Amino acid sequence: MSLNHSARRSVLGGKVPEFWLYGTVLFIFCILCTCSREASKPQRTDDGSAPGIEKYAPPGPAPKREDDRPIALEAERLQLLMPVREGDSETFRAMMARGAPLSSVDPAGRTALHWAAVKGRGDFVDALIKAGADLKATDADGRTPLHLAALADAGSVTRSLLNAGAVVDVRDNHGYLPVELALASGLESESRTLLEEAMARLQEEPGRSAVREVVRRYIEAIKTGDANTLQALSVPGTPKPPAEFAKPQALAYTLQQTDLFEEGAVVVGTLEFPDWPPVRFAMALKRCGRTWNVLGTSLWIE
Numbered sequence: 001m002s003l004n005h006s007a008r009r010s011v012l013g014g015k016v017p018e019f020w021l022y023g024t025v026l027f028i029f030c031i032l033c034t035c036s037r038e039a040s041k042p043q044r045t046d047d048g049s050a051p052g053i054e055k056y057a058p059p060g061p062a063p064k065r066e067d068d069r070p071i072a073l074e075a076e077r078l079q080l081l082m083p084v085r086e087g088d089s090e091t092f093r094a095m096m097a098r099g100a101p102l103s104s105v106d107p108a109g110r111t112a113l114h115w116a117a118v119k120g121r122g123d124f125v126d127a128l129i130k131a132g133a134d135l136k137a138t139d140a141d142g143r144t145p146l147h148l149a150a151l152a153d154a155g156s157v158t159r160s161l162l163n164a165g166a167v168v169d170v171r172d173n174h175g176y177l178p179v180e181l182a183l184a185s186g187l188e189s190e191s192r193t194l195l196e197e198a199m200a201r202l203q204e205e206p207g208r209s210a211v212r213e214v215v216r217r218y219i220e221a222i223k224t225g226d227a228n229t230l231q232a233l234s235v236p237g238t239p240k241p242p243a244e245f246a247k248p249q250a251l252a253y254t255l256q257q258t259d260l261f262e263e264g265a266v267v268v269g270t271l272e273f274p275d276w277p278p279v280r281f282a283m284a285l286k287r288c289g290r291t292w293n294v295l296g297t298s299l300w301i302e
Helices: 005-013 018-040 081-086 089-097 112-118 122-131 145-151 155-163 178-185 190-203 206-224 227-233
Strands: 252-260 264-272 279-288 291-300
Touching: 081 089, 081 112, 089 122, 112 122, 112 145, 112 155, 122 155, 145 155, 145 178, 145 190, 155 190, 178 190, 190 206, 190 252, 206 227, 206 252, 206 264, 206 279, 206 291, 264 291
Parallel strands: none
Antiparallel strands: 252 264, 264 279, 279 291
């Protein structure tokens, strides 16, 4: 379609009929849309694929372990967990004889040893430990098999794990030690008794003993109102102790747990004041050369 000279002149002069104007605009719009659709189509390369779009690649060879054995499929890797959870001794022994992977975990991050511990299956635990199962493995809650044995009050399992070298002072993601989880089983809990004995032995190790001695001296200074000793045992540069610490305090205390870090330590214990419920405290210390100094204290009532 083309416009004659007079029509072009009318367009320039603004006198062209409206239907001509609308028709011209519609025609141009259609041309633009057609070009746009053609430009938006992906152009094919020689092999039929579109540039910039990755072609589907079939999976390659199965990944292999360091010993060149193919890694088992997930379903196969989890097979060892089933007989442990169900207590199927025959299947468990058969899979152990086949060399089933001990480090396989379920969606909650639990290994076969976790499940054997929480189910209280002592024979399974002993077999897994003998085969080299990881005593320090943690699940999604940061709990080791010892945590779960304590929570289930599986006394024989707790004993086996402790004898195998399980670490007793690991806190889970919620801040609980195995011995603290054992409290949920009651005062007569066998696991609690075993763990408390293990914790007591742990606290007497030289490194922890040095930290606890500083805390004892610090609390004794509070009891006697010895502000100078409090200042001397504090991290250099710490402000002077509050005025109420300069007078004797009637209190008793116990130290329950000491956590050691590279350059710091935390001691948790209980303070008992007259006419007050027991107060829990956590005292933070910092290594200063060859000694430890108190960094600060937090108090709370449970």
